[in-house]
Amino acid sequence: MNLLKPRLRLISGEILEYIVIYTVALILIAFLLIPFIIMIVQSILKDPLILRGSLTVTIENYLNILSSDLFRRALINSFIVSISTLIITTMLGLLIAFLIVRTDLPLSSIIHKLIYLPIFLGPLLLSFGWAEIASSKGSIGSALKSLGIGINVLSIEGIIFVTSIWLMPYSYTFMAAGLRSISQELELSARISGSNMMRAFIAITIPLLYPFILSSSYLVFVLSFEQFTIPMVLGYSEGIFTLITYILLLRDLSVPPPYGAIAALGVIVTSIITIFIVINNMILKRAYRLITITGRGQIMKPINLGIFRWPLATLVLIYIVISSVAPIGALIYRSLRDPGGAFSLINYYDLFFGGMDIARRAIINSVVLSISAAALTLLLSILIVYSRLWGVRIFRYLDWLFWIPIAMPGLILGIGFLWGFLLLKLWFLYPTLLGLLIAYTVRFFPTGNRMASSIITQISPELDHQASICGATLFTRLRKIIMPIGKLGYMGVFSILVATYINEISTSLYLVGPGSEVSSVIMLQLWLHGFMDLLFALASFQALMVFLIIYIILGVLRIEPSISVGVRV
Amino acid sequence: MKRSLLILITSIIIIIAIASIILIPYLSTQRQAPVEATPRTMTSPTIARAPEEVKQTQEQIPEDIKSIMKMLPSYYPSDYWRIIQGAKAEGRLTIYSNYREEHLKRLIEEFNKLYPFISVTYVLLPTQQGYERYLSEAMSGLRNVDVVQIYDAPLVYDLLQKNLVGKYESPEAQFYPSEYVVPGYVVASLYGPYVITWNSKLLPDDKVPSTLKDLVRAINQSPDFWRGKIAIYDAILSTSGWMHMYFYNVTYPNEWTSLLRVLASAKPKYQWSAGILGDWVGKGDVVLGWTLAGWIVDGIIVKRYPEVKFKLPEDTIINLLFPDFFIARDPPHPNAAKLWIDFVLSKRAQLINVNEFGFISTRKDISPDEVKKEWGGVKLHIDAVKGKMKLLTWKEAAVDLYQKRDYYKETWYRIFVLGG
Numbered sequence: 001m002n003l004l005k006p007r008l009r010l011i012s013g014e015i016l017e018y019i020v021i022y023t024v025a026l027i028l029i030a031f032l033l034i035p036f037i038i039m040i041v042q043s044i045l046k047d048p049l050i051l052r053g054s055l056t057v058t059i060e061n062y063l064n065i066l067s068s069d070l071f072r073r074a075l076i077n078s079f080i081v082s083i084s085t086l087i088i089t090t091m092l093g094l095l096i097a098f099l100i101v102r103t104d105l106p107l108s109s110i111i112h113k114l115i116y117l118p119i120f121l122g123p124l125l126l127s128f129g130w131a132e133i134a135s136s137k138g139s140i141g142s143a144l145k146s147l148g149i150g151i152n153v154l155s156i157e158g159i160i161f162v163t164s165i166w167l168m169p170y171s172y173t174f175m176a177a178g179l180r181s182i183s184q185e186l187e188l189s190a191r192i193s194g195s196n197m198m199r200a201f202i203a204i205t206i207p208l209l210y211p212f213i214l215s216s217s218y219l220v221f222v223l224s225f226e227q228f229t230i231p232m233v234l235g236y237s238e239g240i241f242t243l244i245t246y247i248l249l250l251r252d253l254s255v256p257p258p259y260g261a262i263a264a265l266g267v268i269v270t271s272i273i274t275i276f277i278v279i280n281n282m283i284l285k286r287a288y289r290l291i292t293i294t295g296r297g298q299i300m301k302p303i304n305l306g307i308f309r310w311p312l313a314t315l316v317l318i319y320i321v322i323s324s325v326a327p328i329g330a331l332i333y334r335s336l337r338d339p340g341g342a343f344s345l346i347n348y349y350d351l352f353f354g355g356m357d358i359a360r361r362a363i364i365n366s367v368v369l370s371i372s373a374a375a376l377t378l379l380l381s382i383l384i385v386y387s388r389l390w391g392v393r394i395f396r397y398l399d400w401l402f403w404i405p406i407a408m409p410g411l412i413l414g415i416g417f418l419w420g421f422l423l424l425k426l427w428f429l430y431p432t433l434l435g436l437l438i439a440y441t442v443r444f445f446p447t448g449n450r451m452a453s454s455i456i457t458q459i460s461p462e463l464d465h466q467a468s469i470c471g472a473t474l475f476t477r478l479r480k481i482i483m484p485i486g487k488l489g490y491m492g493v494f495s496i497l498v499a500t501y502i503n504e505i506s507t508s509l510y511l512v513g514p515g516s517e518v519s520s521v522i523m524l525q526l527w528l529h530g531f532m533d534l535l536f537a538l539a540s541f542q543a544l545m546v547f548l549i550i551y552i553i554l555g556v557l558r559i560e561p562s563i564s565v566g567v568r569v
Numbered sequence: 570m571k572r573s574l575l576i577l578i579t580s581i582i583i584i585i586a587i588a589s590i591i592l593i594p595y596l597s598t599q600r601q602a603p604v605e606a607t608p609r610t611m612t613s614p615t616i617a618r619a620p621e622e623v624k625q626t627q628e629q630i631p632e633d634i635k636s637i638m639k640m641l642p643s644y645y646p647s648d649y650w651r652i653i654q655g656a657k658a659e660g661r662l663t664i665y666s667n668y669r670e671e672h673l674k675r676l677i678e679e680f681n682k683l684y685p686f687i688s689v690t691y692v693l694l695p696t697q698q699g700y701e702r703y704l705s706e707a708m709s710g711l712r713n714v715d716v717v718q719i720y721d722a723p724l725v726y727d728l729l730q731k732n733l734v735g736k737y738e739s740p741e742a743q744f745y746p747s748e749y750v751v752p753g754y755v756v757a758s759l760y761g762p763y764v765i766t767w768n769s770k771l772l773p774d775d776k777v778p779s780t781l782k783d784l785v786r787a788i789n790q791s792p793d794f795w796r797g798k799i800a801i802y803d804a805i806l807s808t809s810g811w812m813h814m815y816f817y818n819v820t821y822p823n824e825w826t827s828l829l830r831v832l833a834s835a836k837p838k839y840q841w842s843a844g845i846l847g848d849w850v851g852k853g854d855v856v857l858g859w860t861l862a863g864w865i866v867d868g869i870i871v872k873r874y875p876e877v878k879f880k881l882p883e884d885t886i887i888n889l890l891f892p893d894f895f896i897a898r899d900p901p902h903p904n905a906a907k908l909w910i911d912f913v914l915s916k917r918a919q920l921i922n923v924n925e926f927g928f929i930s931t932r933k934d935i936s937p938d939e940v941k942k943e944w945g946g947v948k949l950h951i952d953a954v955k956g957k958m959k960l961l962t963w964k965e966a967a968v969d970l971y972q973k974r975d976y977y978k979e980t981w982y983r984i985f986v987l988g989g
Contacts, residue, residue, distance in 0.1 A: 051708045135852070237840055239986075252697055252806055256704060256727070358670065358693065422709040431713065513713070514663055514692040528695070530844025533873075 014473045021387050021474075024380065025394045031442050032401045034424075035416020036408065039270070042263035042419065048256070050422045061264035071265075074246040077235075078225060081159055081242060085224040086217050088164040093171030093216065094209075096316060101179040104302040106313045112176075116169045117324035120546050122503025124520055125539050127153075127162050127233040128527065129327020132334055132536070134158070158234045159242075163224045165323040170223070171216045178212030179205070184301065197303070211284060218280040222273055226409030228506040233527060243269050244411055244506075259419075266412035273407040328543050335536035347537035359538055362517040367545065369433055369518060370501035373440040374494050380441065381452035382490070386482055387474065389456065402446040410506030413443055418510045431513020439507045444500060448493065455489040456482060495549045502546060637683065645740050645911075655904030657686045662905040664691040665699050666718045666894075669868060672926050679921060680912050687905050696808065700724040707733045707898055715906035718894040721808055723974070725755055725892040726967035735896030737907055741914035748962035749890075749931045756914055757963045758893040759922055760929040762886050762954070763809070764879040764944060766858035766866050768850050777857070780884035781817060784859065785831045792835065799837040800846045800855040804981035807841035809862060813887055814977035815970060819959055820885040826984065832859070833985045844869060851877050860887050863944065864927040880945035886958035888929070890966040923949055 038049070043061055047053020065071050096115065100108045118126060134151040144151060152158060182205060190200040231242040241249055247265055251257040305312060338344040351359055388395035405413060417439045421430035429435035459482065467477050483490070505520035512521050519542055526535040630638070634650050634657070641649065656662075666673050670693055677689045692714075694702060699719050706713050708731075719725050728734050734754045742756055749757040767777050778784040788795045804810030817825040838855055840846050843865035850858045851874030858866075866879050894913050900906045912918055919930040924941045929949045940950040947953055951960070961970070 050705050237845070249806075251701065257701055357674075418705075422705055422711065425710060427711055430711070514665075514690055517692075525693075525695075528845075529842050530846075530848045531869075532848065 017473055017475045018392070021383065021392060022394060024383065025392075025398060028380070028384075028442075028445075029398060029401060031438055032404050032445075034420035035413050035442075036404045038419045038423065039263050039266045039408075039412065039416045042259060043267045045260060048259035050259070050419050051256070058260075061258075061260035062268075064258075065261055065264050065268065070241065070246060070249070071243075074241040074243050077156060077231075077240060078242040078244075080156060081163060081227075081231070082221050082224045084160045085163045085167060086220050088160070089168045089171040089220050090175075090213060090217060092164070092168050092319075093175045094213075096168075096319070097172050097175035097179055099312060099316060101176050102303055103305050103312075104309065105305065105316070106309055107317075111313070111316055111320065114320045114324070115172055117320070117550075118166050119169045120499045120550050121324055121328060121543060122499075122520075122546070123162070123166050123227060123229040124233070124503060124505055124523060125331065125543055126166050126324075126327050127230045128523070128535065128539055129330045130158070130162050131233060132330045133326060154234050154238050156235065156240050159231050159240070162230050162234065163227060166230070167220045167223055168323065170219050174212045174216035174219075175209070178209045182208045214280060214284050218277070218284075221276060222406065225273060225276075226269070226411075226506075228409065228411045228509075229524075232524070243272075244409055247411060247415075262415065266408070266415065269409055269412065270407050273409070274403065277403065277407060328540075331536050331543065332540045334532070335540040347533045348541070351534055351537045351541070358517055359519070359522055359534065361515070362519040362522040363538070363541065365433060365517060366502055366519040366542070369436055369440065370498045370504075373437050373444075373501045374497035376437065377441050377444055377448035377497055378452065378490060378494050381445070381448040382456065382478070382482065385449060385453045385456050386478055390474065402449065405443050406446050410443055410504070411509065414439060414507040414510045417442075417507070421511075430511065431516055433516045436508055436511050436516060436518070439511055440501055440504060443504070443507050444497065447500070448497060451493040451496070452490070455486045455493070458489075459485050491552075495552055499546050499549050502542060502549075640683065642915075644743075649740075652904045652907050653684070656684065656902070656908050659902040659905045660686060660688060661902050662687050662689045662716070662909055663714045663901070664689060664716050664718070664894075664909070665694055665703060665714050666691055667694055667696050667699055667720050668718065669693075669865075669926075671868065672864075672922075675921060675925065676913065676918055679918065680909065683912065684905075684908055687908070689909075696721045696724065700728070703897070704728065704731070704733065712897075712899055712901045714897050715900040715902045716894045716909050717897050718892075720761075720889065720891050722757065722890055722892055722963065722967035723971035725895065726971070729754060733898045735898050735900060735903075735906070737896050737910060739907075739911050739914055741911050744916075744933050745914075745931055746933060748964070751963065755892045755895045755963075757890050757966065758914060758919065758931055759891040760888045760931065760951075760958075760960070761891055762863045762881060762888045762927075762929060762944075762949070762958070763813075763860035764863040764866055765882055766847060766850050766861045766870065766877060766879040768853055768856050768874075768876055769878045770876045771853055772856040774878065777878075777880070779880065779882055781821070781828055781832075781882075782884065785828050788831055788835045795835040795857075797836050797838065798856045799832070799835055800849050800858045800861070801832075801837045801839050801985070802843075802846070802861075803839040803841045804978050804985075809843070809889065810839075810841070811974060811977040811981060812889060812970075813860065814981055815973065816885050816887040816959065818977075826980065829984050833988060837985070839985065847877070848873075850874070867927040867944070881947050881954075881957070883957070886954055888958055888961075890961045890963065891928075892963075892967075929954060 042049050044057050044059065045053070046056040046058045046060065096111075099105045100112055105111070121129075130153045134153040153161065186204050186208070187200045190204050191197065195203065226244060227242075228244045231240065231245045232248070235241065236245050236248070243265065247262055250262055250265065335347050336343055336345065338346045384395050384398070408416070417435065418430065420426075421435055426435070429438065463481050463485075464477055467481055472480065503520060505518075505524060508518050508521055509524070512518060519538055523535055523538055523542075526532075526538070630650050631654070634653050637653055638645075638650050664673070668676075673691055673693070677691070680689065681687070696719055699717070700721065703714065703717050703719070719728075725734070729751065736753050738753050739756070742750055742752070745756050745758065765777065765779065767774075776787070778787050802810035802813060804814060814825075814829075817829065821828060837859070838849065840849075843862035846858050846861050847866050847870030849855045850861075851870055860882060861870075861879075863879070863881075866877070870877050871879070894910055896903070896906045896910060914932075916932060916934060919932045919935060920939060922928045923930050923935070927942060927944070927949065929951055931951060935950070937948060937950045937952060940948050940953075942949045947957075
């Protein structure tokens with residue numbers, strides 16, 4: 001790639017295409033900036049912008065937030081959740097990755113695939129599932145209670161637990177990639193010099209894993225810090241608030257809601273995450289000096305576990321049951337019971353043919369929206385990554401804007417979009433599916449961009465250059481070379497994006513309106529008002545849709561879920 | 570082969586999805602466009618029009634509207650058919666409501682029996698969310714909704730202050746006592762009573778206390794039995810919660826805090842939604858729900874858990890005064906909105922609220938015989954509960970109480986959370 005640096009050369013007929021690209025880029029920049037700017041402006045204004053208040057500048061909002069006792073408690077809770085999750089997922093991820101990559105664990109290829117299930121189920125279904133398992137009315141909960149084990153997931157430990165099982169796959173991906181890339185030679189020479197296996201692992205492999213541990217901890221920290229669903233479902237009713245659910249509390253507490261304080265809190269949370277990203281990037285830059293991959297072939301000899309092979313495999317399988325099979329099983333089990341407890345399909349009947357018009361509409365909306373948002377994200381990502389490769393300058397400046405959706409938690413991004421649409425009077429965007437489509441695309445654009453970039457950079461530039469010499473324009477090359485070659489990879493990315501969008505709730509919470517409800521938001525509302533039967537039917541149905549997507553990825557397309565490439569910064 | 574087929578199918582789905590996202594709003598606005606143009610020219614001046622003109626045009630009443638007019642009570646103005654005609658041209662109505670879906674759909678069904686040509690879409694929003702959404706939309710000028718209903722009287726009062734409630738003199742408003750009416754804007758038409766809810770498997774019916782004092786006595790007698798077994802409203806996050814404080818303050822002016830401290834000593838569990846509190850009672854997590862929203866317990870909890878029973882308290886029936894639907898400022902379908910307001914205030918709709926969904930109507934001409942719903946031998950009629958229930962007026966519910974809100978929330982927090 002470096003030898004053949006592509007240079008921007010206008011071929012006749014390409015001018016129109018460049019106009020298209022620049023327009024797309026400008027629209028994208030506008031939508032990236034709208035929520036961010038509005039949030040900052042509102043945070044220093046005394047009166048709400050959208051209520052057409054006066055433009056008095058004040059720092060009162062920040063003072064009010066920082067001096068409040070609830071803020072301090074929420075901040076502490078947020079850090080407790082994020083840091084505990086970080087420690088648990090890193091340890092678990094390292095352990096399971098080690099077992100699968102380095103040892104002769106039986107069933108390792110199946111386990112490797114099943115590990116990813118929690119990501120696809122999403123935080124909403126996981127927390128509903130675990131709340132149901134632990135509730136004393138559920139049969140599992142009551143069985144456990146009779147054994148003397150009462151689990152209480154409606155607590156901060158419960159939040160940490162569910163967040164950890166949700167985020168473990170991310171950590172696992174990095175650790176597995178790290179363990180695969182580190183040559184065993186160093187470890188072997190340590191062992192020849194007389195250290196035992198444990199010592200060699202701790203003294204050689206762990207330090208070499210630092211860059212991977214740092215990348216994964218960055219990701220896990222950011223995702224758990226900005227996590228809205230799990231603390232909402234498991235903590236809100238118990239008075240356990242994190243910084244994100246504190247935003248909802250602020251809104252509930254007074255009339256009219258303190259828009260300034262909400263914006264100030266949003267800016268504070270965004271800054272905390274930004275600081276973390278900056279520190280992480282600084283450390284990471286230094287840590288990458290430790291990379292040891294060389295051009296030489298590697299010897300990978302799996303460690304013989306001997307007598308512990310099957311017990312360890314059983315333990316890992318039990319973990320998989322806990323992390324994904326149990327919660328989704330509980331949801332499906334409950335959804336198939338009528339109020340009396342007998343087996344019936346009445347809940348599904350109610351959902352599709354009964355009184356719940358909204359639920360039915362929400363399912364259709366969710367499917368339509370997630371598919372089109374995933375397609376839009378992917379197409380835009382391919383376009384942008386590819387034209388950046390060919391030196392379209394505007395996208396280089398676009399790059400640093402990507403930290404906005406990364407650092408702004410989904411809920412805050414959603415509020416920003418809501419205010420933006422209302423303020424700019426963009427009625428075709430609020431409350432419509434189109435606005436949701438834009439918000440979704442912006443929220444996961446960095447993710448899609450990373451994934452697309454990892455695929456496009458793998459494609460050798462020769463073909464592309466030859467086509468260019470023959471006079472193919474940018475769009476022609478995209479259509480005839482870049483798209484067809486990487487199509488399987490794109491399908492994988494597409495499926496992951498669809499699953500992400502179906503589960504997405506924090507951005508959409510504020511943007512749904514009459515006719516544009518999505519199923520995750522409806523589920524949360526059903527939960528908050530105690531309509532459990534319909535909730536479980538809807539949740540199971542959503543899980544079914546997600547499983548269909550997983551089946552397409554793993555079964556039909558045979559693509560490894562390569563989540564890690566998508567989220568590295 | 571298999572893969573290319575899959576890719577083909579997926580791309581078709583994507584194209585359809587994107588096309589539908591782009592086309593759906595476009596199509597709906599297209600359908601709306603001619604509709605919006607017509608009513609504006611013909612509606613607003615109608616009511617103010619001189620009687621001669623009305624007579625002139627009376628012959629032109631279309632047949633189908635004539636038959637609808639025949640079904641309406643005689644006290645409706647004679648030019649009411651213009652509103653119906655305008656609504657027919659509009660053909661649509663959008664509602665923000667915090668009724669249960671079942672309740673709202675029942676009302677829409679009845680409404681469509683009268684006016685089958687209006688297709689109603691609705692959004693169900695919790696009180697605070699509904700208020701916030703309507704406020705921000707109306708302030709920024711989005712004309713999205715026709716009629717709004719928010720349970721919380723203070724919030725509606727706030728919207729009235731901000732001039733965000735549309736003006737309409739309903740012919741039905743005359744049937745409501747003047748203390749429930751803001752003339753031309755809002756009618757507070759319903760009382761929502763709260764009921765003592767218990768799980769009859771875990772708590773024998775004769776042991777269920779029926780006044781706050783009874784409950785306190787029972788807790789004092791056997792504190793261990795009641796510990797963690799009572800469910801109450803969270804006053805910080807729900808209006809119902811702090812309203813309880815107010816009613817106890819009125820009923821037991823001198824000793825209410827000490828009574829509640831005893832209740833707090835039993836470590837009650839608290840939450841904001843009657844659905845969840847009732848669920849706890851049904852599941853057996855708690856045995857007693859100390860006065861939960863009757864319309865939720867009667868409509869959902871009892872059907873889901875047959876062992877749950879409920880009754881009205883004997884010392885004071887805690888209740889909320891609910892403002893009924895009001896017209897949004899500058900609604901996109903003004904005529905349909907007027908029809909809806911007249912319908913929900915009519916005797917027919919009020920009787921549905923009372924007999925099917927467990928509210929008490931403030932409408933004057935509902936006789937006790939027409940009320941079928943009885944809770945523990947007490948009819949849900951305003952005369953039957955008059956002695957046992959402090960009947961809040963609109964002013965008390967919307968203005969006076971609101972000023973005391975923070976005081977009651979604080980008191981609740983001190984007693985139940987801090988335990989002091």
